[in-house]
Amino acid sequence: MNSSKTVGLADVAREAGVSLATASRALNSAYGVAATTRERVAEVARRLEYVASPEASRLATGATRSVALVVPHLDRWYFGEMVGGLEEVLREAGHDVLLYHVGDPEGRHAFFEHLPARRKVDAVVVVAVPVTDHERRRLELMGVTIVAAGGQDATYPYVSIDDAAAVRQATEHLLRLGHRRIAMITAVDPDRTDQPVHRGRTRGFYEAMVRADVPVDEELVVATTWGGVQAAEAMENLLSIRELPTAVLAHSDEMALGAMRTIRRAGLRVPEDISVIGIDDHPLAELVDLTTVRQPVRDQGLQAAHLLLALLRGQKPNLAQKLPTRVVVRSTTTTAREKQPSPAHPAPDTTSH
Amino acid sequence: MNSSKTVGLADVAREAGVSLATASRALNSAYGVAATTRERVAEVARRLEYVASPEASRLATGATRSVALVVPHLDRWYFGEMVGGLEEVLREAGHDVLLYHVGDPEGRHAFFEHLPARRKVDAVVVVAVPVTDHERRRLELMGVTIVAAGGQDATYPYVSIDDAAAVRQATEHLLRLGHRRIAMITAVDPDRTDQPVHRGRTRGFYEAMVRADVPVDEELVVATTWGGVQAAEAMENLLSIRELPTAVLAHSDEMALGAMRTIRRAGLRVPEDISVIGIDDHPLAELVDLTTVRQPVRDQGLQAAHLLLALLRGQKPNLAQKLPTRVVVRSTTTTAREKQPSPAHPAPDTTSH
Numbered sequence: 079m080n081s082s083k084t085v086g087l088a089d090v091a092r093e094a095g096v097s098l099a100t101a102s103r104a105l106n107s108a109y110g111v112a113a114t115t116r117e118r119v120a121e122v123a124r125r126l127e128y129v130a131s132p133e134a135s136r137l138a139t140g141a142t143r144s145v146a147l148v149v150p151h152l153d154r155w156y157f158g159e160m161v162g163g164l165e166e167v168l169r170e171a172g173h174d175v176l177l178y179h180v181g182d183p184e185g186r187h188a189f190f191e192h193l194p195a196r197r198k199v200d201a202v203v204v205v206a207v208p209v210t211d212h213e214r215r216r217l218e219l220m221g222v223t224i225v226a227a228g229g230q231d232a233t234y235p236y237v238s239i240d241d242a243a244a245v246r247q248a249t250e251h252l253l254r255l256g257h258r259r260i261a262m263i264t265a266v267d268p269d270r271t272d273q274p275v276h277r278g279r280t281r282g283f284y285e286a287m288v289r290a291d292v293p294v295d296e297e298l299v300v301a302t303t304w305g306g307v308q309a310a311e312a313m314e315n316l317l318s319i320r321e322l323p324t325a326v327l328a329h330s331d332e333m334a335l336g337a338m339r340t341i342r343r344a345g346l347r348v349p350e351d352i353s354v355i356g357i358d359d360h361p362l363a364e365l366v367d368l369t370t371v372r373q374p375v376r377d378q379g380l381q382a383a384h385l386l387l388a389l390l391r392g393q394k395p396n397l398a399q400k401l402p403t404r405v406v407v408r409s410t411t412t413t414a415r416e417k418q419p420s421p422a423h424p425a426p427d428t429t430s431h
Numbered sequence: 432m433n434s435s436k437t438v439g440l441a442d443v444a445r446e447a448g449v450s451l452a453t454a455s456r457a458l459n460s461a462y463g464v465a466a467t468t469r470e471r472v473a474e475v476a477r478r479l480e481y482v483a484s485p486e487a488s489r490l491a492t493g494a495t496r497s498v499a500l501v502v503p504h505l506d507r508w509y510f511g512e513m514v515g516g517l518e519e520v521l522r523e524a525g526h527d528v529l530l531y532h533v534g535d536p537e538g539r540h541a542f543f544e545h546l547p548a549r550r551k552v553d554a555v556v557v558v559a560v561p562v563t564d565h566e567r568r569r570l571e572l573m574g575v576t577i578v579a580a581g582g583q584d585a586t587y588p589y590v591s592i593d594d595a596a597a598v599r600q601a602t603e604h605l606l607r608l609g610h611r612r613i614a615m616i617t618a619v620d621p622d623r624t625d626q627p628v629h630r631g632r633t634r635g636f637y638e639a640m641v642r643a644d645v646p647v648d649e650e651l652v653v654a655t656t657w658g659g660v661q662a663a664e665a666m667e668n669l670l671s672i673r674e675l676p677t678a679v680l681a682h683s684d685e686m687a688l689g690a691m692r693t694i695r696r697a698g699l700r701v702p703e704d705i706s707v708i709g710i711d712d713h714p715l716a717e718l719v720d721l722t723t724v725r726q727p728v729r730d731q732g733l734q735a736a737h738l739l740l741a742l743l744r745g746q747k748p749n750l751a752q753k754l755p756t757r758v759v760v761r762s763t764t765t766t767a768r769e770k771q772p773s774p775a776h777p778a779p780d781t782t783s784h
Contacts, residue, residue: 158508166532166534174547175530185522191477192477365660
């Protein structure tokens with residue numbers, strides 16, 4: 079189908095008036111070539127419709143110049159944003175990006191058992207996937223560089239936020255507003271219900287409460303599988319507790335929205351009756367005026383790609399990079415009420431037992 | 432790094448007690464092999480840690496067994512969901528998925544001029560990217576199969592929704608509720624402001640209004656770049672019109688949320704003063720009780736991948752597949768008020784001029 083006149087690198091070099099080696103380096107964006115030379119060679123290559131043969135490039139550099147991204151949930155904003163950042167930097171550096179979605183248990187099992195990326199890539203980025211010991215041993219069979227983007231996993235060089243710190247910030251925001259009965263809705267991965275989605279988040283909550291010398295009511299700390307509807311259901315359970323929380327800290331903004339729906343449907347007001355804070359600063363959080371802890375998701379992707387490139391170049395980058403988070407105050411949190419609300423619930427009978 | 436004992440396909444075939452051809456077909460998930468045989472061969476391959484050489488597979492089949500996905504916005508739910516569907520089917524069929532993000536004008540230009548996927552893939556899926564004539568000619572230089580997923584572009588075999596029909600459904604829902612002054616906020620691509628994001632949506636609005644014999648006030652049809660904040664600003668302009676709309680149809684759910692924020696901040700109520708309907712059924716639409724037109728996004732990805740596989744197999748699939756959409760009524764739309772609201776605006780002086 080393709081009109082394949084074979085224009086070789088030698089043709090490009092001759093036309094651009096440079097050596098073969100310089101033409102090769104210029105087209106591979108390698109260092110040691112002046113920008114003007116690089117542009118001239120690129121212009122000639124474009125004009126001649128020269129296309130490098132991937133096999134030839136691989137033979138020349140001993141590398142595939144491909145990177146595998148292992149991503150558990152493509153349908154969530156967080157992962158798309160992260161992948162966008164990774165792709166941008168890797169692409170600009172001349173790498174191809176192979177996408178491996180390991181969403182459900184079968185897909186995940188198939189990926190780690192068959193290692194479809196083996197021999198095809200120079201590196202793997204695990205995007206916010208906590209890997210088991212078995213999976214780690216399988217990955218290492220590939221014998222390539224591995225980094226983690228997001229979802230801090232100290233097994234590999236990583237760029238992430240400090241999950242415990244993010245939740246401490248959220249908790250401290252609520253404590254400063256006078257809240258004491260603070261509920262937390264944590265998430266477990268639907269496919270790995272034995273594990274929290276981000277280790278450290280529940281710990282951050284306890285740390286902030288202990289530091290402030292505020293006792294935690296265990297009834298108010300609930301775990302559910304990740305998701306807005308699941309958080310809405312968890313919130314129903316929280317509303318059935320005799321003494322309601324005055325504030326709720328949700329694992330993510332999507333889950334905060336689920337909790338808010340339940341609160342409003344129960345005839346209570348956000349934030350007057352119950353304050354709600356999320357984590358992420360999802361693009362829609364601004365539109366629904368949700369108070370949240372902002373994490374720089376795209377930046378984690380960009381920086382994880384730079385970390386990977388540095389490792390591939392044999393440099394010595396910082397192997398544990400944590401990006402800062404900060405509270406963004408909008409209209410879903412306010413000062414704690416003196417008296418707990420109870421329109422949908424009878425007042426607790428303080429005389430009983 | 433990798434302990435490379437070279438286990439060949441012949442070893443797997445011998446151990447599994449099948450012919451070389453059967454072992455090859457079994458591992459490539461090709462037809463004509465009994466499920467039990469396929470499982471036995473896979474089990475042996477796993478046990479022996481056999482890994483197919485990608486180069487060998489390519490030589491054997493004359494194909495790269497790779498597909499390029501060209502995606503403009505990875506940070507939006509719609510695209511992630513679509514890519515998730517495509518990846519699942521292509522992966523199961525044994526294809527690698529190469530991701531090409533062409534978000535900004537530079538990235539887009541670089542992709543179409545340099546064709547980084549050339550010679551690396553058997554096929555390209557353009558994911559809701561309307562390509563220009565020039566870009567189409569560049570793509571065709573690759574000499575591979577091309578299909579479109581989402582964002583109907585009749586240039587290539589495609590799977591999408593009927594954008595005009597989706598907007599007609601939304602408009603007819605509002606008309607049935609008695610609305611006559613209906614505003615529409617349409618989106619143009621931030622990088623292609625000369626073009627609507629989905630052709631057909633504005634047309635669908637006019638079609639429904641004309642059929643119902645309701646005149647369209649051109650002042651109420653506004654275009655803005657895609658995004659919730661942009662829609663919020665467009666809504667501000669709509670609220671400055673003397674005679675307010677009683678309903679707003681937004682290009683997407685994200686944009687509907689932006690419009691709702693402006694309406695509420697102006698002291699008006701949704702839906703009592705102004706009804707709002709979106710398009711998509713974004714996962715968060717359910718959580719904020721947004722009335723919308725549901726489109727099956729993941730299904731478009733799944734089905735586009737099947738369409739592509741059928742073309743690669745030389746079959747004759749339906750080249751123009753449109754999936755149905757339907758209105759999901761939640762709480763942001765209601766019957767039109769008799770009298771237009773005006774808390775933030777003086778009542779129009781009907782005696783003037």
